[in-house]
Amino acid sequence: MGTKKNYKHLPHKTIERLSQYRRALLICLDNNKSHIFSHEIAKIQHITPVQVRRDLMLIGYSGTLRKGYNIQDLIDLIGTIIDNEEGLNATIIGIGNLGRALIKYLSGKRHKLEIVAGFDTNPDKINNEFSGIQCYSVEQLEKIIKDKDIKIGIITVPEDQTVETAQRLVDAGIKGILNYTPKPVEVPEYVYLEEYDMITTLEKIAFYVKMAEDQEK
Amino acid sequence: MGTKKNYKHLPHKTIERLSQYRRALLICLDNNKSHIFSHEIAKIQHITPVQVRRDLMLIGYSGTLRKGYNIQDLIDLIGTIIDNEEGLNATIIGIGNLGRALIKYLSGKRHKLEIVAGFDTNPDKINNEFSGIQCYSVEQLEKIIKDKDIKIGIITVPEDQTVETAQRLVDAGIKGILNYTPKPVEVPEYVYLEEYDMITTLEKIAFYVKMAEDQEK
DNA sequence: TTTGCACTGTTATTATTTTAACAGTATAGA
DNA sequence: TCTATACTGTTAAAATAATAACAGTGCAAA
Numbered sequence: 001m002g003t004k005k006n007y008k009h010l011p012h013k014t015i016e017r018l019s020q021y022r023r024a025l026l027i028c029l030d031n032n033k034s035h036i037f038s039h040e041i042a043k044i045q046h047i048t049p050v051q052v053r054r055d056l057m058l059i060g061y062s063g064t065l066r067k068g069y070n071i072q073d074l075i076d077l078i079g080t081i082i083d084n085e086e087g088l089n090a091t092i093i094g095i096g097n098l099g100r101a102l103i104k105y106l107s108g109k110r111h112k113l114e115i116v117a118g119f120d121t122n123p124d125k126i127n128n129e130f131s132g133i134q135c136y137s138v139e140q141l142e143k144i145i146k147d148k149d150i151k152i153g154i155i156t157v158p159e160d161q162t163v164e165t166a167q168r169l170v171d172a173g174i175k176g177i178l179n180y181t182p183k184p185v186e187v188p189e190y191v192y193l194e195e196y197d198m199i200t201t202l203e204k205i206a207f208y209v210k211m212a213e214d215q216e217k
Numbered sequence: 218m219g220t221k222k223n224y225k226h227l228p229h230k231t232i233e234r235l236s237q238y239r240r241a242l243l244i245c246l247d248n249n250k251s252h253i254f255s256h257e258i259a260k261i262q263h264i265t266p267v268q269v270r271r272d273l274m275l276i277g278y279s280g281t282l283r284k285g286y287n288i289q290d291l292i293d294l295i296g297t298i299i300d301n302e303e304g305l306n307a308t309i310i311g312i313g314n315l316g317r318a319l320i321k322y323l324s325g326k327r328h329k330l331e332i333v334a335g336f337d338t339n340p341d342k343i344n345n346e347f348s349g350i351q352c353y354s355v356e357q358l359e360k361i362i363k364d365k366d367i368k369i370g371i372i373t374v375p376e377d378q379t380v381e382t383a384q385r386l387v388d389a390g391i392k393g394i395l396n397y398t399p400k401p402v403e404v405p406e407y408v409y410l411e412e413y414d415m416i417t418t419l420e421k422i423a424f425y426v427k428m429a430e431d432q433e434k
Numbered sequence: 435t436t437t438g439c440a441c442t443g444t445t446a447t448t449a450t451t452t453t454a455a456c457a458g459t460a461t462a463g464a
Numbered sequence: 465t466c467t468a469t470a471c472t473g474t475t476a477a478a479a480t481a482a483t484a485a486c487a488g489t490g491c492a493a494a
Contacts, residue, residue: 008428012421013481019420023399037441044401046410049441050483057443065490066441082420084427090419097321101314102415105399109416113423151426152419175429176422182240182322184261192425193263194418198319199326201411202307202369203236203299204229205393206330208409209368210301211225212392230451254471266471267453274473282460283471436494443488452479457472464467 007059007081014055015082020045021052022078025071037068083112089150093165094157095120095135098180102154104131116148138165145172152176159183224276224298231272232299237262238269239295242288254285300329306367310382311374312337312352315397319371321348333365355382362389369393376400 010018024044028036038056039049056062056069061077063069090106092099095118106115118135120126126137136144144150153169155162159181166185169177176192179185187193227235241261245253255273256266273279273286278294280286307323309316312335323332335352337343343354353361361367370386372379376398383402386394393409396402404410 008431011481015421015424016417019417020414023414023416024401027400039441043403046401046403046412048483051481053442054444054482063442065488066439066492068441082424082427084423084430088423088426097314097318101318104314106416106419110420113419152422154419176426178418178422183244184241184263186260190429192422192429194422195263196413196418197237197240199240199323200233200236201395201413202323202330202371203327204232205369205395205409205411206301206305207232207299209305209393210299212407212409213301214225228451256471265453268451270472271452271474280472282458283462283469284460285471437492438494439490439492441489441491443486445485445487447482447484449482450480452477454477455475457474459472460470462467462469464465 010058010081014058017045017047017051017055018059018078018082021055022075022082025075025078029071029075034071035064035068036071036074038063040068079112083110085112087112087114088152089114089116089148090152090154091115091117091119091145091148091150092133092154092156093119093138093141093169094155094161095122095125095130096156096158099154099156100130102156103133107131107133116150117144119144138168141168142172145169145174150174152178154178154180155185156180227275227298231275234262234264234268234272235276235295235299238272239292239299242292242295246288246292251288252281252285253288255280257285296329300327302329304329304331305369306331306333306365307369307371308332308334308336308362308365308367309350309371309373310336310355310358310386311372311378312339312342312347313373313375316371316373317347319373320350324348324350333367334361336361355385358385359389362386362391367391369395371395371397372402373397 021041024041038052041052042049059081061074092102092115103115103118115133118130118133119138119141120135121138125135128135153174155165157165162181162183163185166177170187170191177187179195182197184195238258241258255269258269259266276298278291309319309332320332320335332350335347335350336355336358337352338355342352345352370391372382374382379398379400380402383394383404387404387408394404396412399414401412
């Protein structure tokens with residue numbers, strides 16, 4: 001009777017926060033802390049302690065009264081929930097400034113989630129390494145994705161190549177796409193798609209800054 | 218009785234979508250379309266037509282039956298809502314790969330929201346231009362922010378400089394901060410803060426890819 | 435040993451966001 | 465001129481997410 005927790009029904013927001021909790025916990029671990037209180041996590045994440053406790057309740061983790069949560073245990077548990085046990089390989093298509101920033105930042109950070117290849121059309125970049133990641137010609141996209149069992153594709157190509165790139169990724173059997181270009185793409189429902197346009201975030205901030213200023217008057 | 222719409226109470230999610238609608242509308246405008254249906258916008262944004270119509274209702278915009286929404290008018294209206302009439306200046310601190318990617322992408326895209334300066338500590342970068350944006354020494358941060366009336370700061374510095382950078386921005390009188398580093402910061406409540414960690418997005422995708430795979434079995 | 439305190443864990447409530455239902459209407463075609 | 469169609473706009477309902485309320489508990493100080 002495998003009564004393994006059914007993490008499938010965790011709220012989307014909780015998933016995001018679990019990732020953020022882990023990030024914070026890893027920092028605390030580096031600082032030689034062994035336990036942490038819900039209100040400490042909450043402060044780092046700019047949320048309430050209740051929300052932290054509620055999230056942890058949902059994943060079935062119990063802390064110790066007056067001592068808080070064991071940091072290492074919690075990191076491990078979050079890992080079993082959001083990480084793929086066998087690891088998951090990702091690739092970045094478009095080794096421009098953004099692509100290189102991502103490679104540099106992501107590589108080596110999470111051993112269950114690795115960037116294993118980059119792609120570009122520029123001959124100066126092809127066959128070079130960036131932060132230890134090999135850059136291939138996009139012509140080899142399908143082959144490398146298959147060979148290296150890549151499941152997630154991060155699109156950082158110039159806007160006019162976005163749609164074609166996404167299509168090739170889908171055809172190559174990719175399961176998740178993160179599109180950092182401002183051009184929206186369409187994918188079959190079996191591919192998980194996340195689109196992030198930096199200008200949207202910026203405009204949102206601008207809106208609330210404006211609102212705050214109007215308030216003052 | 219200035220019954221100007223009170224956009225202050227628009228849902229957060231609607232604000233985000235308005236920015237995205239405008240992005241999509243601008244593309245359609247380039248393609249010489251004059252009108253667009255709610256279901257067309259919806260398809261681009263991967264949402265339902267109902268949600269589009271509801272958002273537009275909230276901002277008080279009316280389309281034409283059987284003709285849809287006038288693209289230019291809608292772009293203009295969204296502009297009056299999310300843009301600051303006098304424009305809003307922003308700056309990027311940290312002209313590494315990510316900073317340069319942002320400058321290149323954002324500069325010239327929205328005339329009411331401009332990157333007007335960059336900052337770095339590297340002497341090779343200081344006093345150079347990147348995509349037309351002047352890079353200054355961080356030593357001049359406070360002065361330039363005041364002189365150029367900068368309201369929004371985008372942090373793309375190395376992780377260990379995040380907290381100090383945020384503090385200086387706050388002290389310099391910045392009103393909104395977008396933190397792209399993985400290190401969370403604290404700001405007073407009068408500063409609007411948005412934090413974005415790319416690894417969170419990626420881990421979220423990994424989670425749902427994993428879920429989909431588990432499903433198959 | 436008792437009382438207050440500082441935590442966790444859970445249920446209940448409220449707020450927010452999305453989705454559904456449907457009323458209204460101009461156009462096109464019969 | 466009647467009817468079906470293809471839209472918009474609005475209200476109602478449902479789903480999701482956040483917050484509040486509070487019960488439980490063990491330590492610590494008196």
